[in-house]
Amino acid sequence: MTALHWFGGTLAPYGKAPRPVGAHALWQKPDAWTVGTTVRQAESKDGRRLAVFGPCGATNPELERLARSTDLRDFTAAASAWSGSYALALDDGAGSFTLWADPAGSCPLYVAEVDGVPVWASSSLALASLLGSRPDTAWLAAHLAHPTACVPGRSAWTGVAQIPPGHRWTAPRDGSPFSVPYWRPCSSTWSEAVERLRLDLSDGVLIRASGREVSSDLSGGLDSSTLAAYTAQCGPVLGVTFHPKDRESGGDVDHARTVARAFPPSGTGSWPWAANTFRSPTWTPWS
Helix, strand or coil: CECCCEEEEECCCCCCCCCECCCEEEECCCEEEEEECCEEEEECCCCCEEEEECCECCCHHHHHHHHHCCCHHHHHHHCCCCCECCEEEEECCCCCEEEECCCCCCCCCEEEEECCEEEEECCHHHHHHHHCCCECHHHHHHHHHCCCCCCCCCCCECCCEECCCCEEEEECCCCCCEEEECCCCCCCCHHHHHHHHHHHHHHHHHHHHCCCCEEEECCCCHHHHHHHHHHHCCCCEEEECCCCCCCCCCCHHHHHHHHHHCCCCCCCCCCCCCCCCCCCECCCCEC
């Protein structure tokens, strides 16, 4: 079984709040933690605390300037301004807490309540393990009909709701939590859209691949080849191509070798794949 990498927090104003076993604490009151997920933090002198979860192209000075801002619109703009796949969390130091879910939904956020206390996380499974939730069959039916759509107020687990992509979720000092959209797609010409995609894709790969050992599921198709080519600009890439046993030519294998030869020096080989390589995630223990 493999461990989940995720992050989250609770908004208990007092008393002991639930926390996943082995989590690294970031803040207290409100509590925030991370379990193996990349996080960057900034704090202002008057008590505002900002956390950016996931790969993000912002520089440290940019995050520090953002944390000093008293205008919520600056945070809203930042939630979609940088390359990467990230979510923002802000404790304003005055009793209100806000989350920004990324517009693409690639860094999803979920919320639930435990004994009246709001709990948020990047993993619906982790919250389900806290609540003892069962699969949400209505969500499943909607997901089968439209796999990329967000079902408002629901998730794969009962009692756990996803914050819709491109929405800001706020737990105010006085009042109930609420969610509002902060992002809408803008119109662009074809050339503008292509250039924006190129820049975001290249920057997103650079953020993830620089200074790391990188592998790529390389079929030789357009998507995997593009990502592998961008990644190769940062350093060596281990391309992995699956094929039937005893068939080491034709189809994806030939296409992948063509891509690999475009980025010398490269080598190819074949290795058996262990039957127990793929494991399901574990349920998350809480304390």
